[in-house]
Amino acid sequence: MGGERARFESVYRETYGRLTAYAARRCDSPQDAADVVAETFAIAWRRMGEVPDGGQATLWLYGVARKVLANHYRGEVRRQALSVQLDAELADVYQAAPDSEVELTAIKQVFLTLPDADRELLSLVAWEGLDREQIATVLGLSRNAVRIRLHRARRRFARALAEADVRFRPEGRLIPAEEGQL
Structure with a gap:
């Protein structure tokens, strides 16, 4: 014991x-x-x-x-989307630049439209820093299945960002398209 x-x-x-x-x-x-x-x-x-x-x-x-x-x-009713208060808290936590709240809101909204499986895969990579083999272990999948699903999830996320007019600035930051047209 x-x-x-x-x-x-x-x-x-x-x-x-x-x-x-x-x-x-x-x-x-x-x-x-x-x-x-x-x-x-x-x-x-x-x-x-x-x-x-x-x-x-x-x-x-x-x-x-x-x-x-x-x-x-x-066990509980899931919320449809995070509140504006969460965006403010994230900005406070990361001491974000004033324009980044719009950026975070746009990305968050697009991310929440993705299927649960896509969000989980992308979160395991981006937030947990896991590689494909580790994700395969966590999800109980083959490494090849993770590779294919991750590729498709990234493609769907990129397409959803493009449809929402969120694109990269030259310096690599994401912004809503209307801001970039100023």
């Missing part, structure tokens, strides 16, 4: 920050994110014998957290 507890504590220390960030980016409130993380680690404790060693433990926990989140979403 002592070895299992020590192993759990080690896995917890190594993964807590990443799992908390993962949940926080997917939940509407910090309390919901904390609940998801707590449930994920409760499952890990109960199933400690199934938790793989090393870096695979993180991927296994991402998979568990993903299922906990799915249960969380089924």
Whole structure:
């Protein structure tokens, strides 16, 4: 029992920050994110014998957290879109330039129109920094399936951005088209 507890504590220390960030980016409130993380680690404790060693433990926990989140979403009515208040909070957190609120709002709106599967894939790459092999482990897919789905998700996102008239400025920043025409 002592070895299992020590192993759990080690896995917890190594993964807590990443799992908390993962949940926080997917939940509407910090309390919901904390609940998801707590449930994920409760499952890990109960199933400690199934938790793989090393870096695979993180991927296994991402998979568990993903299922906990799915249960969380089924248990409550999902919001259709983030509020303007969230945009203001993001601007405060990142101390964004005044024009970036328009930029973030446009990108957020386009991102929210994507299918759930596309948003999850793109989030795992952009927010969690996972590569295709790691995503394959988290989602229970083959690496090739992830490659194809990720390519299609990126293409759909780019097409949706273009349809919403959000394009790149010469210096590489995204903006709504009407702002770029000034």
